[in-house]
Amino acid sequence: MKIIKELKKRKTPIVKIDESLNRYDKEVLFPEKLEKANEMLKKVGLPKQWVAKSNS
């Protein structure tokens, strides 16, 4: 019972590895969304608040 309680409290979930999903890693499943993200990064750039912190 204690173990079940501990498992329920875990924030990082237990993930079952399914090798059949490996094939998706080789392809871009949502190309439009990735393009949109890259456009945003080009236009808006990285957040100064984080970049400054990372470099300090």
Place this chain on the structure above:
Amino acid sequence: MQLPKYPLASSDALTTFEFISEGPNGLIHKLIQYQRTNLKNIYNLAFGDKNKETGEVDDTAISNNRDSEKVLATVVASVYAFTDRYPDAWIYATGSTRSRTRLYRMGITKYLTEVKSDFEILGEKGDDWEIFRENIEYDGFLVRKKGKNG
């Protein structure tokens, strides 16, 4: 997270996840992918429905399975799993439509107290970033794990 969520399966690299939504419209397979962007360590979070027969995915499908909260909680759980493997990753997320982005914002707001202790969250507004605040309309979100960065 204590909220109900679906069991997750993943590729070896923990960059593609799958789960099955259950509701009045039946069992719907969902895929989440953390996509490398043009910038190092910045990933785009994308997810959508998977056609079980063809394996094709659709991020615009409206499944209406009346489980959007459980689906969002599952996506958040995948963020925990992904950043556990890739602690330096920054994750960008935006919806395929404005209403989807709003749904993500509401999801973040719902889990904010819990998520804020583990992650830093920024909102994309105009052409800038700001610390995520409730009830503000954003175009997208950037998340990273707290720790050595924060």
